Amino acid sequence: MAQLNNGVAASVTQKQPLWLLAEVTYRCPLHCAFCYNPTDYDKHTKNELTTEQWISALRDARKMGAIQLGISGGEPLLRDDIEEIVAEAHKLGYYSNLITSGVGLTEKRIQAFKEGGLDHIQLSMHDVTEDISNFITNTRTFELKKKVAAMIKSHGYPMVLNVVIHRYNIDQVGKILEMAEALGADYVELANTQYYGWSLVNRDQLMPTREQLDRAEAATNAFRERVGNKMKVFFVVPDYFADRPKKCMNGWGEVFMIVTANGDVLPCHSARVLPGMTFPNVRENGLEWAWKESPAFTKYRGMEWMKEPCRSCDEKENDLGGCRCQSYLLSGDAEMADPVCTKSPNRHLIDEALVNSQNPLVREQPIIFRTDKNSKKYVEGDKERIAQFHALP
Amino acid sequence: MENNIQHADIYAIALHHRFQWEEAQQSYVILFPEGMVKLHGGAGEILKRVDGKASVGDIVADLKTTFPDAEDIESDILGMFDLAVGKAWLRKLN
Ligand code: SF4
Ligand code: SF4
Numbered sequence: 266m267a268q269l270n271n272g273v274a275a276s277v278t279q280k281q282p283l284w285l286l287a288e289v290t291y292r293c294p295l296h297c298a299f300c301y302n303p304t305d306y307d308k309h310t311k312n313e314l315t316t317e318q319w320i321s322a323l324r325d326a327r328k329m330g331a332i333q334l335g336i337s338g339g340e341p342l343l344r345d346d347i348e349e350i351v352a353e354a355h356k357l358g359y360y361s362n363l364i365t366s367g368v369g370l371t372e373k374r375i376q377a378f379k380e381g382g383l384d385h386i387q388l389s390m391h392d393v394t395e396d397i398s399n400f401i402t403n404t405r406t407f408e409l410k411k412k413v414a415a416m417i418k419s420h421g422y423p424m425v426l427n428v429v430i431h432r433y434n435i436d437q438v439g440k441i442l443e444m445a446e447a448l449g450a451d452y453v454e455l456a457n458t459q460y461y462g463w464s465l466v467n468r469d470q471l472m473p474t475r476e477q478l479d480r481a482e483a484a485t486n487a488f489r490e491r492v493g494n495k496m497k498v499f500f501v502v503p504d505y506f507a508d509r510p511k512k513c514m515n516g517w518g519e520v521f522m523i524v525t526a527n528g529d530v531l532p533c534h535s536a537r538v539l540p541g542m543t544f545p546n547v548r549e550n551g552l553e554w555a556w557k558e559s560p561a562f563t564k565y566r567g568m569e570w571m572k573e574p575c576r577s578c579d580e581k582e583n584d585l586g587g588c589r590c591q592s593y594l595l596s597g598d599a600e601m602a603d604p605v606c607t608k609s610p611n612r613h614l615i616d617e618a619l620v621n622s623q624n625p626l627v628r629e630q631p632i633i634f635r636t637d638k639n640s641k642k643y644v645e646g647d648k649e650r651i652a653q654f655h656a657l658p
Numbered sequence: 659m660e661n662n663i664q665h666a667d668i669y670a671i672a673l674h675h676r677f678q679w680e681e682a683q684q685s686y687v688i689l690f691p692e693g694m695v696k697l698h699g700g701a702g703e704i705l706k707r708v709d710g711k712a713s714v715g716d717i718v719a720d721l722k723t724t725f726p727d728a729e730d731i732e733s734d735i736l737g738m739f740d741l742a743v744g745k746a747w748l749r750k751l752n
Binding site: 281283328329330332333358360362384385387422423425451452454494497 | 694
């Protein structure tokens with residue numbers, strides 16, 4: 266989002282859902298340790314919305330002002346109607362973005378996307394070295410990504426690479442950027458893992474050290490200096506290392522509206538983790554009601570819900586108290602200041618996590634990969650930990 | 659600030675960017691991967707004239723005719739070009 270700039274270009278002022286994120290399926294051929302999908306995603310893989318239901322959701326959201334459309338998952342390409350959805354999105358005037366791991370992207374499909382008017386494809390890359398990539402995704406898909414990257418480029422799409430950064434690849438940020446340059450990337454997002462969903466389960470194993478982070482930032486800056494405007498690099502720092510929280514989702518119910526595979530409408534990826542909340546569903550409630558009036562969307566919109574220290578904090582407009590889900594997941598209190606904030610009584614939880622991740626005994630625990638079997642375990646254990654944020658600069 | 663922008667320059671909307679009118683926002687917007695920009699009245703009027711054919715000079719002249727009462731409109735226009743080029747929303751064709 267652009268900032269206020271000479272009074273000529275400004276970010277959004279009123280509350281309209283500018284961004285519609287369609288998580289069309291939670292099925293996925295990969296098993297990433299850092300996946301931000303719900304740890305109980307297994308129970309959401311059934312009962313997916315039909316093509317017609319998606320198309321009418323797109324129409325309704327567009328009428329309410331949504332312009333940017335993200336089609337993600339899971340792996341969206343596991344649905345065979347993405348071509349149809351994309352074409353409809355284009356007719357409606359969306360700027361559409363397919364977020365894919367690249368698995369399932371064929372020459373034939375990409376051609377149909379191009380003809381249908383898809384605006385860009387964001388490819389998630391894991392690492393430069395096949396070893397690490399295949400280790401983290403638990404599959405041998407890395408070679409394929411390279412082919413897919415070339416395919417995206419050859420169809421005239423902007424090449425947007427998203428690389429999730431964690432302890433196992435952070436030392437290779439320089440090389441990752443070089444590879445992105447060689448592939449012809451126009452945008453690269455180096456998104457440090459945020460700890461929700463599967464990545465929270467694996468937090469101690471994934472979290473880099475402060476020194477690793479500093480080196481990675483220095484490498485990124487050196488690269489930027491060399492390459493200039495040709496390639497935009499976004500480096501998303503993990504909030505655990507900051508002393509103020511992120512303005513989660515740019516504010517609850519301010520800009521983003523997420524429709525999940527089964528039609529639930531969420532203000533943020535991980536909202537389902539919060540206790541005592543019922544979310545609207547496109548099958549029963551209109552999107553308009555969901556956005557404007559549903560208890561789920563109004564509950565944490567704005568600043569009314571805050572308690573101390575946020576309520577009287579003079580920085581509250583900057584971060585709106587941070588992330589409700591992170592606060593709940595770490596402290597059990599959804600309405601407390603995000604534990605990342607040094608003014609929060611729960612900051613010690615973050616500091617302890619930082620210390621733990623340096624503890625060799627904890628960090629050498631095996632990583633729990635995202636698999637159906639593990640997901641069932643979480644459904645049963647009712648340890649629902651859901652996701653957050655798709656790294657948006 | 660606007661010393662880079664010349665009257666003879668010709669610009670187009672940058673690749674992979676889209677400029678369009680948004681009914682819900684009642685304004686023009688520029689859309690691009692992972693982001694958008696909403697353009698307030700004057701900025702929208704300027705950028706909607708950027709079509710890969712009209713030079714900056716043409717656009718200045720056109721806007722002066724369209725808004726005869728606006729004062730010092732030229733430096734506003736050049737300032738907007740400067741901003742849009744700096745943000746890589748526009749690409750230079752000549
Ligand atoms: S992070 Fe990995 S497992 Fe999770 S949805 Fe994306 S590609 Fe699939
Ligand atoms: S106390 Fe609350 S509002 Fe203030 S900076 Fe911390 S999280 Fe933000």
